[in-house]
Each structure stands twice: as C-alpha cells, then as structure tokens.
Amino acid sequence: MSQAVVADAPPRAGMRVRVQKFGTALSNMVMPNIGAFIAWGLITALFIKAGWLQAIFPALQNPDGWVAKIGGWGSYDGAGIVGPMITYLLPLLIGYTGGRMVHGNRGAVVGAIATMGVVTGADVPMFMGAMIMGPLGGYLMKKLDALWEGKIRPGFEMLVDNFSAGILGMLLAIFGFFGIGPIVSAFTRGAGNAVNFLVDNDLLPLTSILIEPAKVLFLNNAINHGVLTPLGTTQALETGKSILFLLEANPGPGLGLLLAYMAFGKGVARASAPGAAIIQFFGGIHEIYFPYVLMKPKLIIATILGGMTGVFMNVLFGSGLRAPAAPGSIIAVYAQTASGSFLGVTVSVVAAAAVSFAVASLLLKTDRGDDEQDLAAATAEMESMKGKKSSVASMLTGGTATKTIHSIVFACDAGMGSSAMGASVLRRKIQKAGFGDVKVTNSAISNLTDTYDLVVSHRDLTDRARQKTPSAAHVSVEDFMSSPRYDEIVEQLERTNGGGSGAETVADEQVSAGSPGDDVLALDSIVLHGSATSAADAIDEAGQLLVAAGAVDPAYVRAMHDRESSVSTYMGNGLAIPHGTNEAKDAIRRTGLSFVRYPEPIDWNGKPAEFVVGIAGAGKDHMALLTKIAQVFLKSEDVARLRQATTSEEVKAILTAAD
Template sequence: MSTTTPAAARVGARVHVQKFGTFLSNMVMPNIGAFIAWGLITALFIEVGWLPELGIGDSPDSWVAKIGGWDEDGGGIVGPMITYLLPILIGYTGGKIVYDTRGGVVGAIATMGVIAGTEIPMFMGAMIMGPLGGWTMKHIDALWDGKIKPGFEMLVNNFAAGIWGGILATFGFFIMSPIVTFIADKLGAGVDFLVDNGLLPLTSLIIEPAKVLFLNNAINHGVLTPLGTAEAAEAGKSVLFLLEANPGPGLGLLLAYALFGKGLAKASAPGAAIIHFFGGIHEIYFPYVLMKPKLILAMIAGGMTGVFVNVLFDVGLRAPAAPGSVFAVYAQTANFLGVTLSMLAAAAVSFVVAAFLLKTDRAVEADDELVHATASMESMKGKKSIASSTLVGSVAGAPVNHIVFACDAGMGSSAMGASVLRRKIQEAGFADVTVSNKAIASLDDDVDLVVSHQDLTDRARLKAPSASHISVDNFMGSPRYDEIVELLRQTNAPGGDVQVATAVDEGPSVLAEESIVLGATPADRDAAITQAGELLVAVGAVDPAYVDAMHTREQSVSTHMGNGLAIPHGTNEAKGSIHRTAISFVRYDEPVDWNGSPVEFVVGIAGTGDEHLGLLSRIAQVFVDRDEVERLRAARTPQEIKAVLDRVGG
C-alpha cells in the first residue's frame, strides 16, 4: 500500500495544471499570426481606427468602412474573422493535436456548432469542442481498426468523420453554447468588477508568480485571451492583453541583476534583458527569480504598477501581443504614450525593489546557482528551454546522449568537427554519447545538443527547436569542445566507448594520388577553391557545375576549419552534380588568405554517401596534432601524404 503526502499531491496538481496550460497554449500559439492579422485589420479599418482618424475613408460608404464592417451593409472582414476564422482555427488546432489532421477536421466541424449557437466570439467553446472532436474521433476509429474490408477504407473513414462531426456540431449548438456563454458572462462580470473598483492591478498577485511556475498559460490563453478578444471586438481594445505580456517587470529585474547581481547571474543578465525585452521571450528571466524566490516581490510590484498605469491612461491592445516583445506591444496599440509609460514604470518599480533585495542579500552566491535555477525551471516546464539555455551555454542539468554537428550540406565541416569532438569525448571516457553529423535540412528535433557554425545556428534552431545549440567559428580547435566535455562531466556518468555514428571507411579511390598537389602556387581564396574543384572534375568525380556550387557554399558560410585547413565543398542542392565520392588535397607553401585567416591546406570534398567520412575523420585527427601537421608540411610526394593520413586511426 502506498501513501501520498500533501507535498507530493501539491506537486502532482501543479504538474497537471501546467500540462493543461501548455495544452491551451499549443492551441492558441500556432494561430497568433491570425490574431495579429485580425488586430491590424481592426486597428486600420474600424470606425475609430487609424485610417478614419486620419481622415481616410471616414464616411460609411467608403472602402475603409466596407472592410471595417461599419458601412450600411454591416459586412466587412473584422466581424467574420473574430466570429468564425479565429475560433475555427483554434478548434482545428486542438483537434489536430489530439488526432492529427483527421481530428482537426472533426474538431473544426464541432467548433462550428458552438459558434453558431451564440453571439459572442466562441474561443473557450473552440478550446473545448476542438480537442473533444479529435479525442472522440480517435476512439471511434479504434472500434473498427483493422476490420474494414480492403477498398472501403476511404468510404468508411469519410462518412464516419462527417456523421460524427455533424453530431458534435449539433451537440455544440444546443448544449455547449449556452454553457460556455454562461461561463464567459460570469468571467467577464468578474473582470468588470475588478475594473470598476480599481482592483485590476491585484491580478498581478496571481499572474506574476504563475508565470515563474509556468502556470501562466492556463490563465493567459484559457481566460485572458478569449475575454480580451471579446472585449476588443466591442471596444476596439482590451487591457487584458497587457496583464501578462508587459515586458517591463522582467526588464527591471534583469537590469537590477546586471548592476547588483553576482557571478554568472550578473554576467548573463544584460544579454537576457535584450532577449526578454526585444525578443519577447519572458521565460529567460524565470531562473533569476527561482534563484532568489523573494524577488517575486519585485515582479509583483512591477506588474501591479504596469497594470495601474495602463488603467490610468486607458491603454489597451487590439489583439494579443505574442511574443511579449516591446515591438509586439507597440504593433497592437494606438496609445503609444500610455503603453510606453506603463512599461517604463513597471521596469522602474521592479528594478528598485529587486535592487534593494539584492543589495541587502547576504547569502553567498555560487557561480552555478543560476544553472541549478535554470534546471529547476526546465523541470517545471517539462522540457528544455531554448531561451534559458543561453544563460548557461549548455543543457542545464539534463544528460546529453546525442550530439549532432550540423552544416549546410552535411559533407565536410560537420564531419570534421564531429571527429574532433568524438575523440575528445572518447578520451574522457563517456558511454552512450552519440556524435554524428548531418545537413541542417536533415535535422530532427530528437537530439540533445546541436553544434553548428555561428552563421548557421539560427537555421539549425528552426529545425531542432527543443535541442540546445552551441555556435563555433572554428571546427578544428574551438574551445567550446572542451566546454562540451566539461558539460558531460556534470551531467553524464563516465563509462565506456563513445558510439561512433559516422565511422565509415573510405574506398581506396576516394583520395587518388593524382588529386594531391604539393607546393601549389600562392593564390587567393577563390582560386584555391577552383583548383580544389577542378582536381575533382579531372578524376571524373563531379561535373564542372559542382565547382560553381563550391563557390556558392563559400559565400554563405566559410569553410575555413582553423589550424591552417579549409575544406571547400558544394551546396546540398549540388549533390546531383556528383558522380562518385572523392577528395582532393592541395598544399600551399605560402598561406592563402581565407577571409582573414591563413590556410596552408585545402581539401576539396564531393560526397554522395558516407564513403568519405572515414578519411575526413583521419584528416581531423591529423590537424589537431601538431606533429602530424608538420609531417604533412614535410611530405615531398603524394604517397607520403597518404601515408600520414593512413597512419592515423580512423
């Protein structure tokens, strides 16, 4: 028999609320672009919008009035978008989360029923009917899974979705619409009570702690966004959109840390402030509060101040500001003075309170305290935080089992970097760590850590948003490799050999002796790339067009590897010009100026598969060993070059 302590029960309840809030957020966030579009159309074309206020189309028979819906016909775009488009998008997304596209379609049909049964924007109804449609359709399909005769699957599936969608739409029309309308009216009355009695700032007592504990999504997207959208449809704006999105309190906290903090927290706070205020990623300041929980007082004080100023100046947004960036806030308001004062006042108050608390704090602050706070935040969130990982430069506290080097084509730079890091990790003695290389286009969001050139990191983040990302500017000798090994010492248990994902032996003809040139005439970078490419053309490995692709690749990201080595290769799109895998090797007696760095060795690469990776691994090991590089400099024949490469273990 097991017992549950009150503390464990509280934790379990919190986790369930967080999951619920995340689910609500996942229905709304993919559709924020539609909310922004509706907000901009509203801001421009309604009767009190920007264009009529400027005297453009200010009569009921103008084209502005027709779009805004305040003409004699009362049509337009604003009303149908908020009544039909936005709720149906939310309902479709909710159903799709539960049961893919089929669940999304049934969820959208079900949402239409609850929309038609009421006169208010039915966002809460969409958040109920969408997932309900997907969940019920999933279980209905399971009843006859594998029992339909071949040839009748499409017929049964389409009629089942249509019939069940119709039933749910009818249920939504007659049953759910009155229920959701009643709930919305009561919640709206509660907000009106707070506004009428000047108590709206008190919401910060709930919202600010909820943000840090990742309970804000249940409040923001489950209550504030639907109520705010309904209010904006009637009044043209809503202050509810600013209760959680105001970036002022977080800015004040981070500025206080930048001036009065200690250690890693003080050093990282300025960068975090930029990401928070201009990028709108509020979660980046959560670890700073978790590190010193009493700072929640500063966040509450700043939040209450911001709400008070917004109410005082009658500030509101026309649509949600997501992410909560200063730019997103400005894009959705017409009262720039009021919203600016609210952000400044909130930042000032949170700064003063946080500065006082930090200055009077006598606790000894360890440099890794922020790392532990970040790990705590990610544990509560339930997944890694891209923003917060920038605070510590790595995966805070989470074991790293799969590292991927990503480059544009996945042929050269990433393979070399993977070889160097793999060797370091192997020497450190860690088990179950896979080091592989891929093209960015082939990245999956199932890796722990992605290493890429600093010019490619933003692209890599788009392909693997849940991974932590480390940028390097030198694939051969980057100090970040030692940081990764140190990270493994903190997060992984040492053990046996590293799993090698790219150790593939090359065939005997990958590096032909006629593709090796020693004592080449000094040249500039472009001439060196051409020479390396023409050697590949000469042995029939590539078409001449591949040489042009090598230049194109160089224009996007440099192939300089460090330690006097460059490995020019074509773009991923140019693989059709490759007939077989081959490598060329050129040594210059006078270094080539490669974007400001000296290069003595140029290795041209054309890879159709993985045959070249074994040789690249050996080249990488050579160029991190000074003695081996000296042997390459001293070699007098192509045979000696191959002997140096063959002597290193692949």
C-alpha cells in the same frame, strides 16, 4: 473511509504538473494561430470607424467608402472583415488545431466541424468553446477509428473513413450548438462581469499576485490563453481595446529585474543580464528572466509589485491593446496598442520597470548570496519546469564547454543509483548521435578526480562537484531521466567534437556488464501494491525489502532517509530510486534491488512517484540492471506494461529484458 484517514492522507501529487500540461495544451492550440490574431488586430486597428486610417486621413471617414466596407461600419454595418474573422475564422482555426493535436488531419476536420456548432450556437466569440470542441472531436474520432482498425474489408476504407468523420462531425456540431455553446456563453459573460467588477473596484492590479508567479512556474498559459485571450478578444470586439492583453505581456517587470542585476548583481548573473534584458524587452522572450527569479525567489516580490504598478497605470489611463501581443515584446505591444492608448501603455511599461528595478535593487543590495554559483542551477530548474530545453538557456550559462569533450561523469552522493541512471540515459543519447568515443561514467562525488572534461550532477550537488573538479565544465540537472540539458550536451558535442560518426558503439563497461544475477532483484523483493502514502514510508517499504532479502543491515534504511534529506532521488517519469549514502556502504552485505509499485502516485518532494526502486550496491554488478531499468522508464509503452503487470515474474521480465 473514516474522517481521520482522510485528514491524514497526503495531498495528491503533481497538481502543478497537471495545470502546466493543461496550460500547454491551451497554448498549443492558440500559439500556432497567433498570426491570425495579429492580422485581425491590425485590420481592426486600421479599418474600424475609430481606426488609425480615419485618424490620420479624415477624408477616409466615408460611410460608403472602401475603408468602411473592409471595417464593416457605416453602410456596411455588420459586414466587412473584422466581424467574420473573430466570429468564424479564429475559433475555427483553434478548433482545427486542437483536433489535429489529438488525431491528425481527421481529428482536425472533425474538430473544426464541432467548433462550428458552438460558434453558431453562441452570441460571443467562441474561443473557449473551440478549445473544448476541437480536442473533443479529435479524441472521439481517434476512438472511433480504433474500433474498426484492421476490420474493414478492402475497398471500403474510404467510404467508412469519410462517413464516420461526417456523421461524428454532424453529431458534435449539433451537441455544440445546443449544449456547449450556451454554457460557454454564460461562462464568458460571468467571467466578463468578474473582470468588470475588478476594474470598477480598482482591484485589477491584484491579478499580478497570481500572474507573475505563474509565469515563472510556466503556469501562465492556462491563465493567459485559457482566460485572458478569450475575454480580452471579446472585450476588444465590443470596445475596440482590452486591458486584459496587457496583464501578462507587459515587459516592464522583467526589464526592471534584469536592470537591477546589471547594477547590483554579481558574477555570471550580472554579466549576462544586459543581453538577457535586450532579448526580453525587444525579443519578447520573458522566460529568459525566470532563472534570475528562481535563483533568488524573494525577487518575485519585485515582479509582482512591478506588474501591479503597470496594471494600475493602464487602469488609470484607460489604455489597452486591440489584440494579443505575442511574443511580449515592446514592439508587439506597440503594434497592437489602440489609438489613444500609447501614452498609457508607455507609462505602464516605464512605471512597471521602475518599481521592479527599485524593489529588486534593494533586495539584491541586502543579499549576501553568490549569484555566480547559482545561475546555472536555476536555469536547469527552469528547463525542468518547462519540460524541454529553453531556447535562451545557453545565453545564460554560456554553454557546457568550449574544448573537445572525451570524458563525462555523472556525480551523485553515493555513486550507486541516481548517477548510474543518469549516465545510462545520457550515454544512450550520445551513442545514438554517433559519439561512441566519448566515455560516460558515474561516480560518488567523494571519489571524483579533476580529470574529466564534463561533470553532470544534481543542481543541489553542483557546488560540491565543482570543488572536486574545478577544471571541468559543469551541467546541473534536476530530472535525471529526461532532463532537457542532455540534448544541450549532445549539441555541445556537435560543436566541440565535430559531427558524430553515426555509429552506435558501447563505450562503457557498465553497459556490457552482463545480465544481473537472479539474486540482485529477487521475486520476493517485488511488490505490486505498495502500502505507503508518503515518500518517507515508501523509503521504509523499499528498504525493509532489502533487509528481508539479506542485502543490507537495518541501519542502511536510516541512511536511505539521510540520502533523501540531502538530495531527492526522484528520477523523473514516475520513478524514484532511494538508496543510502556513501558512508553507509559498510551496511551493505551484498548487492540487491527492490521494486514497489503504487496504485496512486506518492508525493515525492512535489513530484509524482508511481514506482520506487530501492538500491544497495556493493560493487558494480547492479549497474547492468540499472541501465536496463533506465531504458524501461524512457519508453512510455514499457512504463504502461509495468502498470498493467499482474505478477512479480512479469515485472522482472520487463525490467531485465530491456534493450
């Protein structure tokens, strides 16, 4: 491959998504065990030689007493509870959880055995080693079980299961002891030296430049649970406290931002800010302020400067926590604050909030935007990045409706692609919940009438949809295939319409429109190895297939680009469905679809697209096939079949046979 080709190649898509998934995996290993970290932190705070009990009751400073025995100091140096908990219990819990995530109980057991190898083969707490060996043990156990699944003679299943887990666990423990343990120890020492360098050179506050934006993008788990918690715990074991636990958990920056909205915000944002501030500061749910930043991204400057101020104050006062504060509530922070650090921690929170408030207030006072129209869309964007419904979203948006819902419409620019897909997905969810009497349709925004109870649209189109249907409740989405807002709509139906009947009924003519004709998706319009390397080229490729099939005039391809420039046609789950604008329907000769599969995902406005379906809808005769395609891309096994298909006939069979 020439250098020119490499230089022109687009960046690999989905890097943020991959980092987010990695961080989520780390978080899923640590978060279920936070209670153990808190228990260790409280035991440490109470019973170590410089702990609270000795400070409050000097008479307990007996090196032969029960406090010293629990804390592992004095005559009991090295024993007690504190050391064994951090050395063995916490890493083993993480390894067990990591293995369980991959392969259930068998993976958990092997993951714990493998973790014991790195624990005993290292001279530092092995949290990072546990995060490696736990999932590795679960993965290898899963692969081994798959090798002889269904091949074991009756009566020998327990023998094979027990010995396979035992032998694999033994091998991984040895591997961890001699291989992974020393490597992770060296990395931990190196990372610790890097942190010490930042502290010694007064550079630690600069970490907020990375941490605060990462929080809003839900990438903080990779930083917090992958790096800060392990390093902070190691530091706390040596010094009794660590400033690293406060880099991400300080509630000050978020509090200052929300206070600024209370004073200088507008509309819904200002009205919801007081409740959000209480939840964020006392409840520790930091994600509640993320939509306020996403609504006006320049406000990230306020949280960065607030975070830097908080870190600087902790460095100045030498303050820290004994263990992680999770969630990041002021209550959890104070519960883990080391003795002698309460003043510094308090000053860091207050100063961070003050600086964040001052900067955010200035930015809000000089801003001319309309918060009231943007908060719902920003909340939808936050949920899309998070990948699931937010537990605090309804507090920000006020729910989707307060009256009984009988009709829901998906609205998009042309009404032929995105809205049809989204309507199909939501319709299926609503029917499964037993609300078959709720009609779900789709429409172009230009054709909307103010007769619907609920309107669902892409976040970039919500303002236009609201102008056409002012009396309806509006929900903004970004990922049409798997938006967390769909579950919220179903929950809203349960509140407004009462419990569903449980019967699945067909509520829309588009579902029952019959099987699509063979000419809607011709075999010649299916390409298994697309040549495009960008979204624009992929639109051309899908559009030219429609032209070659006689479905559209060449001018329609230009309209497909115009549609993409206004609102992305990325649907989620690796699928994009480019189509023309409402004004370009005159360029459609007949209904037609094209299908292109790409061996490497294309960067589609920051999202990875493996499959591109070009759409030209003259009427509603393509809706049945779009409904089937939507159902295919909701099932990972069907998407895998599409990746593995070797002929156009096989692809068409998969797309048209979906139930």
